[in-house]
Amino acid sequence: MFEVRRKSDVPLTEQIVREISERIQTGMLASQTQLPSVRALADRLGVSLVTVVQAYRLLEQRGFVERIQGKGTYVRTRTPPHEPIQSAVPQQRFDWQLLLADYLPRAAVFRQHTESVDETPLKLSMAALCPSLSASSLPVNLYTSIVETPAMLTEYGPVEGLPSLRARLALEFREAGLSVDVEEIFITNGAQQAIDIVARTFLGPGDVVVVEAPTYAGALDVFRACGANVVSIPLDNQGLRTDLLLKQCDIKAPKLIYSMPAFQNPTGVVMSQQRRRALLDIATSYQCLILEDDSFSDCSFGVPVPPPLRAGDDGGHVVYVRGFSKVFLPGCRLAAVVASGSVRNRLVAAKSVSDLGSPLITQRLVEHCLVDSQRHRRIETIANALRIKRDLALQTLAHHAPAGVTWNCPEGGYSIWVTLPDHVNTDVLLVEAMRKGISFLPGSACYNGDLVYHHLRISFSYLEDDELVRAIRELCALMREAVMGQSRPFMPVI
Numbered sequence: 001m002f003e004v005r006r007k008s009d010v011p012l013t014e015q016i017v018r019e020i021s022e023r024i025q026t027g028m029l030a031s032q033t034q035l036p037s038v039r040a041l042a043d044r045l046g047v048s049l050v051t052v053v054q055a056y057r058l059l060e061q062r063g064f065v066e067r068i069q070g071k072g073t074y075v076r077t078r079t080p081p082h083e084p085i086q087s088a089v090p091q092q093r094f095d096w097q098l099l100l101a102d103y104l105p106r107a108a109v110f111r112q113h114t115e116s117v118d119e120t121p122l123k124l125s126m127a128a129l130c131p132s133l134s135a136s137s138l139p140v141n142l143y144t145s146i147v148e149t150p151a152m153l154t155e156y157g158p159v160e161g162l163p164s165l166r167a168r169l170a171l172e173f174r175e176a177g178l179s180v181d182v183e184e185i186f187i188t189n190g191a192q193q194a195i196d197i198v199a200r201t202f203l204g205p206g207d208v209v210v211v212e213a214p215t216y217a218g219a220l221d222v223f224r225a226c227g228a229n230v231v232s233i234p235l236d237n238q239g240l241r242t243d244l245l246l247k248q249c250d251i252k253a254p255k256l257i258y259s260m261p262a263f264q265n266p267t268g269v270v271m272s273q274q275r276r277r278a279l280l281d282i283a284t285s286y287q288c289l290i291l292e293d294d295s296f297s298d299c300s301f302g303v304p305v306p307p308p309l310r311a312g313d314d315g316g317h318v319v320y321v322r323g324f325s326k327v328f329l330p331g332c333r334l335a336a337v338v339a340s341g342s343v344r345n346r347l348v349a350a351k352s353v354s355d356l357g358s359p360l361i362t363q364r365l366v367e368h369c370l371v372d373s374q375r376h377r378r379i380e381t382i383a384n385a386l387r388i389k390r391d392l393a394l395q396t397l398a399h400h401a402p403a404g405v406t407w408n409c410p411e412g413g414y415s416i417w418v419t420l421p422d423h424v425n426t427d428v429l430l431v432e433a434m435r436k437g438i439s440f441l442p443g444s445a446c447y448n449g450d451l452v453y454h455h456l457r458i459s460f461s462y463l464e465d466d467e468l469v470r471a472i473r474e475l476c477a478l479m480r481e482a483v484m485g486q487s488r489p490f491m492p493v494i
């Protein structure tokens with residue numbers, strides 16, 4: 001049997017495909033040999049079931065094996081080269097692109113949410129952090145405002161963004177205690193682009209970037225793709241452990257610290273004032289940048305959220321990113337970035353290189369929503385609906401989750417962070433869940449490196465109330481089986 005190399009640039013799935021196809025091509029594996037079951041091979045290699053399922057799928061696509069319903073996966077009978085395959089099924093073409101290694105480890109997780117295992121349609125998504133907004137949550141005059149401004153379609157706008165939107169944002173930020181100059185604001189296509197731009201501008205091979213552990217999975221891929229050295233610092237219920245960050249600084253100071261002080265994704269933690277001060281002190285002392293991702297502060301269930309880190313930053317250390325996707329307009333894909341000095345200038349240059357500016361029409365839409373007199377009432381309504389969903393999710397967990405499973409009670413945001421006993425692998429659990437049409441985010445996606453498997457994130461934002469209860473009940477039944485199941489030794493092959 002072979003082993004996989006976790007530190008290789010070749011994705012695990014592709015390594016498995018190569019090893020097995022080589023054995024078939026050289027005759028080591030004779031035709032009609034049955035391959036190990038997905039579970040057995042996953043156990044043997046210490047990889048997730050999804051990895052093996054995908055590898056077997058690729059082997060099938062490339063014509064090496066066939067799956068026989070209810071029996072297993074078998075090496076295909078070799079067809080003589082001169083004889084075309086006589087089959088009603090069109091022959092699969094060799095897809096060379098699958099051999100290209102990528103640098104997006106999260107992409108595999110993403111595919112799990114968009115494709116489903118064994119063609120079971122995904123009906124109950126608890127993976128997406130997206131509110132189920134109805135048209136009634138939008139101002140009615142949105143459409144006319146666009147029609148009345150055709151220049152939005154006929155011109156390029158400034159790279160920094162629509163001046164009127166930026167002026168409006170400056171006003172809003174000031175009201176919220178964040179003293180900002182209009183010049184310091186620029187607009188990006190979502191918080192995701194802001195993270196990407198900051199990383200591309202300031203991170204290169206060998207630079208240290210500190211992330212919270214666990215963290216937002218979408219940021220991890222961006223940092224890794226720059227070749228940066230991603231260092232994880234744990235958080236607790238006060239936020240990032242600044243005492244541990246200090247120790248890291250003594251070894252090698254980070255160039256960038258990525259933090260989500262308000263309703264951290266995935267844990268929902270709000271960073272305490274004391275930690276905020278300590279973090280700013282560290283950034284000042286060690287001359288690092290802080291990337292403050294504020295995607296969820298609108299979505300509080302009643303607790304006051306301290307002002308952003310940026311409000312206490314007088315040295316230009318904080319790049320503040322305010323996403324508009326969460327309780328606002330997910331489809332508009334916009335965010336505002338606040339940065340000062342040459343950092344701001346370099347980021348705007350990077351935005352220009354990236355796409356020459358965000359679409360004016362969506363900027364106008366967001367501006368309209370910001371000036372809408374009913375906005376605060378609308379946001380309150382959305383936050384209330386989310387609080388009700390959170391409560392439903394917590395009650396359902398309390399009734400149905402097996403002993404040994406714990407979770408947090410977030411005071412805002414969209415998700416609950418669930419912790420299972422150490423022996424449970426939530427990558428494996430996800431495959432089982434997807435067979436039942438349910439999805440969630442396995443905790444491993446939120447850690448840099450593949451060593452933490454016993455958490456999962458449930459998003460309560462997307463499903464209707466009754467669907468949410470049904471999905472969590474079914475998930476609890478699966479968790480019960482997993483908790484009671486045999487301890488599955490994890491065998492990382494490093």
Ligand SMILES: Cc1ncc(COP(=O)(O)O)c(C=O)c1O
Pocket residue numbers: 129189190191192193216218260265293295323324325333334335
């Ligand atoms: C913490 C965090 N930052 C950024 C993003 C990306 O947000 P946007 O839709 O604004 O690009 C997400 C999306 O879920 C997120 O959770």
